[in-house]
Amino acid sequence: MNRQRPLFSFALGLEAIGLSVLALASKMYWLLPWVGCAALLAGLAGRWLGVGIVVCIVATGGWVWTLGQNMPDGAILTAHPIGALLIGAALAFLNIHTALKKRDVSPVQLCLGRLAVLLHFITAGVLLGALYLGGSWQRWIALAYAVLNALLVLDCLLRLVGRLYTPKRHWQTLPEPGALFFYRLLGDEWRACLPETTARDESFDLKLAEMWMWPTLRAALPSLLSTIVLLVWLLSTVHELPAGHAGVRHHLGTWESRPLAPGLHFSLPWPMGSIQAVDTTRLREIVLGFRTDPGQPILWEKAHYEGEQHSLVGGGDDFLSISVPVFYRVGDAALHLRSSSDAEALLRSLAQRVLLNLTLRLPARDIMTTSREALRQQLHRDLQAALDERQSGLVLAEVYLRDIHPPVSVAPNFQEVVSALEEKEALLHEGEAYRRDILTRTEGDAKAILITAGSSASNRLMQTEGQAHRFTAMQKSWALGKDLYQWREGYRALDETLSGAKKAIFDESMRGDMPTHVDLRKVLNPDFVDTAPVRPQTLVPRPAKSTDAFDLDIEGYLRADQGEVPAPDFSPPDADNVLKASSSTPTQPPAQTQP
Numbered sequence: 001m002n003r004q005r006p007l008f009s010f011a012l013g014l015e016a017i018g019l020s021v022l023a024l025a026s027k028m029y030w031l032l033p034w035v036g037c038a039a040l041l042a043g044l045a046g047r048w049l050g051v052g053i054v055v056c057i058v059a060t061g062g063w064v065w066t067l068g069q070n071m072p073d074g075a076i077l078t079a080h081p082i083g084a085l086l087i088g089a090a091l092a093f094l095n096i097h098t099a100l101k102k103r104d105v106s107p108v109q110l111c112l113g114r115l116a117v118l119l120h121f122i123t124a125g126v127l128l129g130a131l132y133l134g135g136s137w138q139r140w141i142a143l144a145y146a147v148l149n150a151l152l153v154l155d156c157l158l159r160l161v162g163r164l165y166t167p168k169r170h171w172q173t174l175p176e177p178g179a180l181f182f183y184r185l186l187g188d189e190w191r192a193c194l195p196e197t198t199a200r201d202e203s204f205d206l207k208l209a210e211m212w213m214w215p216t217l218r219a220a221l222p223s224l225l226s227t228i229v230l231l232v233w234l235l236s237t238v239h240e241l242p243a244g245h246a247g248v249r250h251h252l253g254t255w256e257s258r259p260l261a262p263g264l265h266f267s268l269p270w271p272m273g274s275i276q277a278v279d280t281t282r283l284r285e286i287v288l289g290f291r292t293d294p295g296q297p298i299l300w301e302k303a304h305y306e307g308e309q310h311s312l313v314g315g316g317d318d319f320l321s322i323s324v325p326v327f328y329r330v331g332d333a334a335l336h337l338r339s340s341s342d343a344e345a346l347l348r349s350l351a352q353r354v355l356l357n358l359t360l361r362l363p364a365r366d367i368m369t370t371s372r373e374a375l376r377q378q379l380h381r382d383l384q385a386a387l388d389e390r391q392s393g394l395v396l397a398e399v400y401l402r403d404i405h406p407p408v409s410v411a412p413n414f415q416e417v418v419s420a421l422e423e424k425e426a427l428l429h430e431g432e433a434y435r436r437d438i439l440t441r442t443e444g445d446a447k448a449i450l451i452t453a454g455s456s457a458s459n460r461l462m463q464t465e466g467q468a469h470r471f472t473a474m475q476k477s478w479a480l481g482k483d484l485y486q487w488r489e490g491y492r493a494l495d496e497t498l499s500g501a502k503k504a505i506f507d508e509s510m511r512g513d514m515p516t517h518v519d520l521r522k523v524l525n526p527d528f529v530d531t532a533p534v535r536p537q538t539l540v541p542r543p544a545k546s547t548d549a550f551d552l553d554i555e556g557y558l559r560a561d562q563g564e565v566p567a568p569d570f571s572p573p574d575a576d577n578v579l580k581a582s583s584s585t586p587t588q589p590p591a592q593t594q595p
Contacts, residue, residue: 009046028074033145088120335393
C-alpha cells in the first residue's frame with residue numbers, strides 16, 4: 001500500500017467527520033446522506049470497507065428517521081457549494097498526483113478518485129443552482145445521495161457474499177472492493193479496473209468442498225443449531241402484554257393471584273411457566289332464551305327462531321319466551337382464570353337460574369308491562385352478586401330484556417287481552433287529562449275574575465280620592481279669593497255653555513269707545529263670513545300704462561294666457577275672521593229646507 005492511498009482515504013474521512021458535525025450542530029440533516037457517501041468512498045479507498053458500510057447505513061438511516069419525525073431539513077448556505085468545489089479540486093489534485101508518482105497504482109483507486117471528484121463537482125453545481133433559483137432543494141439532494149448509497153452498499157454486500165462462495169484460488173479473478181458494477185457504462189478508463197473474464201475449469205463449479213463457506217458452515221452447524229434451539233427456548237421466558245390486557249403468570253401448575261399490567265414481563269421457560277394474557281376491555285355478549293340470537297324483536301303472530309326456550313312465570317301458571325342479552329367483560333384476570341375454564345357457560349347457567357327465580361314471582365302481564373324495568377334492574381343486581389360470590393372475575397356492563405312474548409299458539413288471544421288493557425289505560429289517561437284541563441281552566445277563570453274585581457275597586461277608590469282632592473283644592477281657592485274665583489268660574493261656565501261658538505270679551509273701560517252696533521255673526525258663527533276670494537297679488541305687475549319695451553313684452557306674455565306668478569301673502573293670520581274674510585274656497589250656503 002502506497003502513502004497516497006491512506007492520504008486520499010484520510011481526506012474523505014475528514015470530510016465525512018466535518019459534514020457530520022456540521023449537520024448535527026446546525027440541524028442540517030440533509031447533509032447526512034452526503035456524510036454516508038463520503039464515509040463509504042473513504043472505506044473503499046482505505047480498505048476498511050466494513051466501517052464505511054456501517055457509517056453509510058447509519059447516516060442514511062438517520063436522515064430517513066428525521067423525515068418520519070417531520071424535522072426541518074435546514075438551509076443551504078453559500079459555503080456549501082464553495083466547500084464542495086474546493087474539496088473536489090483537492091481530491092482531483094491528489095488523484096493526479098497519485099497517478100504521476102506511482103506507476104503501480106490500482107485502477108480501482110483511480111476510479112474511486114474520479115467518482116469522488118465527479119460527485120463533488122455535480123453537488124457544487126446543484127447547490128449553486130439552488131442558491132440562485134430558490135426553492136427547497138435540500139430534500140432532493142439528500143434523496144439522490146440516499147439512492148446512490150443504497151446502490152453502492154448493495155453492490156459491495158453482494159460482492160462480499162459472492163466471495164464467500166468462491167474458492168480462495170479463484171479470488172484473484174473477482175473484482176476488488178470499489179470496482180462497482182456501473183463502471184462498465186462510463187468508458188474504457190472505468191472498465192480498466194474490472195478483471196477480464198477467464199475460462200473456468202470444471203472443478204470451480206463441481207468442487208463444493210473447496211468453497212470457503214461450506215467447510216466453515218459444516219463445522220459450525222451442530223453448534224449453530226444448538227445455539228438457535230437454546231435461544232428460542234430462552235425467548236419463551238419473555239412475554240409482552242399489549243395495552244388493554246392483563247396477564248397472569250403461570251408457573252409449575254399454579255396461577256399467581258396478582259395480575260400483571262401491560263408491558264414486558266418474564267416467566268419460567270416453557271413448559272415450566274408462561275403468562276396468560278386476558279383482554280379486560282373487550283365487551284362480550286351472551287343471549288338467554290334462544291339457541292341462535294335473532295338479533296331483533298320478533299312479532300308474536302309469526303314463527304320464531306329455532307331453539308326458543310319457554311320459561312314458567314307467575315307461579316307456574318303461564319309460559320313466556322324471554323330474550324335477555326347480557327353484556328360483560330373481564331374485571332379481574334386472575335380470578336377469571338382460576339374460577340372456571342369456561343366463563344361463558346358459567347355466566348349462562350347463573351343467569352338462567354336467577355332469571356327463573358325472579359320470573360316465578362311475577363305474573364306474565366306484569367313482566368310484559370309494568371314490572372319490566374324493575375325486573376331488568378333486579379336481574380342485573382342478583383346476577384352480579386352471584387358472579388361475585390363465585391369469584392368469577394366477571395363484571396356485568398348491562399342486562400336488557402329485549403323481547404318478551406307468549407307462545408305462538410296463544411299469542412292472538414293474548415294480544416287481544418293486552419290491547420283491551422291498553423285501551424283501558426288510554427281511556428283512563430284521556431279522562432284524567434280532561435279533568436286536569438277543566439280544573440286548570442276553572443282556576444284560571446276564577447283568578448281572572450278576582451284580579452278584575454280588585455282592579456275595578458282600586459280604580460273607583462282612586463277616582464273618589466281624586467274628586468275629593470279636587471273639591472278640597474276648589475274650596476281653598478274660593479277661600480283665598482272669592483271675587484277672582486267667581487269671575488273664573490263664570491268664564492268657565494260661559495265657555496262650557498257656548499263651546500260651539502267663538503266669543504269676544506271686551507273690558508269695561510272700553511265702554512263708549514266701541515261702536516253702538518257690533519255684528520257678532522262673524523264672531524259667533526263663522527258660516528256668515530263673506531268668503532269671496534281676494535284677487536292675489538302677482539310677482540310681475542301688469543304694466544298697462546307703461547311704454548317701456550320690457551314692460552310691453554311682459555304685457556304680451558300675460559295676455560297670451562301664459563298665467564301669472566302669485567306673490568306670497570305676508571298678511572298676519574286672522575283665525576277669528578274679525579279683520580278680513582278667509583281666502584279659502586267659498587263654502588256653499590246651507591240648503592234651505594222646504595216647509
